[in-house]
Amino acid sequence: MIDKKTLSERDICTKFITPAIEKAGWDKTTQLLEEVSFTDGKIYVRGRLTARGKRKRADYILYYKPNIPIAIVEAKDNRHSVRAGLQQALDYAEILDIPCVFSSNGDGFVFHDRTATDGNIETELDIDSFPSPEELLKKYKQYKGIHTSEAQEVALQDYYFDGSGRSPRYYQQIAVNRTVEAVANGQGRILLVMATGTGKTYTAFQIIHRLWKSRAKKRILFLADRTALIDQTRRGDFKHFKDKMTIIKKKVVSRADGKEELVSNNKRGIDTEDKAYEVFLGLYQGLTNASDIEDAYKDFSPEFFDLIVIDECHRGSAKEDSAWREILRYFNKATHIGLTATPKETKEVSNIEYFGDPIYTYSLKQGIDDGFLAPYRVVRVNLNVDAEGWRPEQGKKDKDGKEVEDRVYNRKDFDKTLVIDERTQTVARKLTEFLKGYDRFAKTIVFCSDIDHAERMRFALSNLNADLVAKNHKYIMQITGDNDEGKRELDNFINPEETYPVIATTSELMTTGVDAQTCRVIVLDAEIKSMTKFKQIVGRGTRINEEFGKMFFTILDFRNVTDLFADKDFDGDPIRVKPVSEDTDLTNIVDEEQSIDSLIIDEETGEEIEIGTKIRYPEPQTRTSKVNEPRQKVYVNGVDVSVLISREMYFDTNGKPITTSLKDHTKELIKGQYASLDDFLARWNSTDKKEIIIKELEEQGVLVEALRDAVNREVDLFDLICHVAFEQPPLTRKERANNVKKRDYFTKYGDQARKVLETLLDKYADEGVTNIESMDILKVKPLTDYGSPLEIIKQFGSKAKYLEAVKELEQELYNTGA
Structure with missing residues (x-):
């Protein structure tokens, strides 16, 4: 009989947890995914070099369908209790928006039900009682508020997969699912906030595709306010709509009387005669006119579109009195989905007033983390x-x-x-x-x-x-x-x-x-x-x-x-500040955004001609002066201009600038990790590779490279920490290396092995301890002068003995303590 206590966590998964889940009816090829990494790992900058932190990884994620994650299972070896993985699983479930959470050590399961309201939030299950996909689907529908078969059909519609292997990242999946579920439940206005660079257009495509394929929405308009955005969208993710997609344009045509008229490409009455197109890409400027020509969007009937997706909705359409908002009012029977990285909330403009609170926010800080x-x-x-x-x-x-x-x-x-x-x-x-x-x-x-x-x-x-x-x-x-x-x-x-x-x-x-x-x-x-x-x-x-x-x-x-x-608003959720009703005090307002008022549009090309920030002044009845004329610039030379100071700013783990000194900030972080010098020394001496300690410190927010610049780049990481956190006098790497040479501990090694260790000591003095811990060090000069890596290792007897010698060299370097 197998003694579970002797098995590794992976063995527990393979022999007990995976078979128990499969036995409950979960398909291992499509529904049961093991060791799922759902982040890429934070990037740490070390001078000009970068390193990735650890990825967040769930032991199991269970999917009803590829786009419907239902449960998360965290596994532990049998030396842990059955509940040991629950807290970590709950953290991941909150990030991934998953309702059913399990922990297991191979003896059974603990089920945490995030939908529970009757007090039975956690229950223990034996190893043969894991719930089936259909049982957990009921929990999922309860969690998401999906109560009708019609809503379920829309909410469970598949993603678009193009065969390239690309699938939505976890936050895109959440954004798509929440939006589709909101539409399925009849919500008319929806706001998604996603940081720049996180794939808003790809997310929009997946939302539109699922709603379009399920026939919940049949005519869709994607609105943007820059030609470049429309072109990128058409050539990029939306290309999969192929001949079902068109771009609404305006053009100048000659009339019979010799005059020119600006018309749209749908002047024929496309809403009643042409059913070929179902996805329309439109530029605001292509649908509204600054002249007395009738707005092009009125060529469509108000009921023509049943879904409008507004890209960069913080711009012109955020203003209640803008010409662009008129388009949304005209198609007010359609569902409106706003996308932005930066929802605009001022006393004059409010995305939240129009769309409501965001149903999902993925911030810059989250994206970096x-x-x-x-x-x-x-x-x-x-x-x-x-x-x-x-x-x-x-x-x-x-x-x-x-x-x-x-x-x-x-x-x-x-x-x-x-x-x-x-x-x-x-x-x-x-x-x-x-x-x-x-x-x-x-x-x-x-x-x-x-x-x-x-x-x-x-x-x-x-x-x-x-x-x-x-x-x-x-x-x-x-x-x-x-x-x-x-x-x-x-x-x-x-x-x-x-x-x-x-x-x-x-x-x-x-x-x-x-x-x-x-x-x-x-x-x-x-x-x-x-x-x-x-x-x-x-x-x-x-x-x-x-x-x-x-x-x-x-x-x-x-x-x-x-x-x-x-600023507290830099990475926080948007907060509405526009009053429901207001008596505006007419004072000069500088609109820092480039809005429709500060753009002149080339009506032939739809391109923006930029005229700079516009200053909007109050217009009392008595005003007659030309207040809108910009002040003339004055140009001077012969002025002494110099750089007073140039310095790098540093940020903590929350993305906020460090206002205390870098040393004080670091001392606080290190003492949060190591209560005393003895604690640090014990950790340092017991860790085989010192790079592990560097990663741990960086994950806590210690800026190792910046600290080296601030203290002394010739100082070892060990001395850096001891000096900054525990006020010990630091030694340079060369000083530590010379101390080892003085003790002449190399005599117990043969001539060639001794030369290798002396060379490693010189490498330490020049480059630091993490380099000598790598086997790759044996592939560079001057170590290559002693032969190939295999030949060098033979001088010590075996690879294990070589690594033991390196470990002993490190102990000699640090055996004087701090």
């Missing part, structure tokens, strides 16, 4: 004129020869009302220096105050990078709404396969809808107060592209914009 989004480094650069302000000397004239108004100008004025040539040069020089020390071909977006600023920045950067511009003038491009040459290069900028352009200077055009997978540097040289806009800009860098080595990005901040990371 799960390893699906790239983490960011922030380098803050403070200029003297920004910090101290600039006051012109008496009689100072601008570049036109006019006297400059005598007052103190500050950061809010620069590049908006006052342009200092030397400030632009200093920013361009600092960016150039950064790229020269990092990677001159790192895709970079420079966000400027307006188009004029973007143009001047391109000019300054071109002169400072003349060598690369001479090889290809597209090394730096101005990509703004008014620049046709730049806009034509947008696709090349976001294409990972294309080298040029490398640097893009812009103002508004690239804040959203730009899928820049390999953008490695974002430069902030504009005043940004809008949290929505800030999130959108940060989102330009959050995509990961492992094939091209894009694992993190750097934000170079010249305007202290990254103060917004500390």
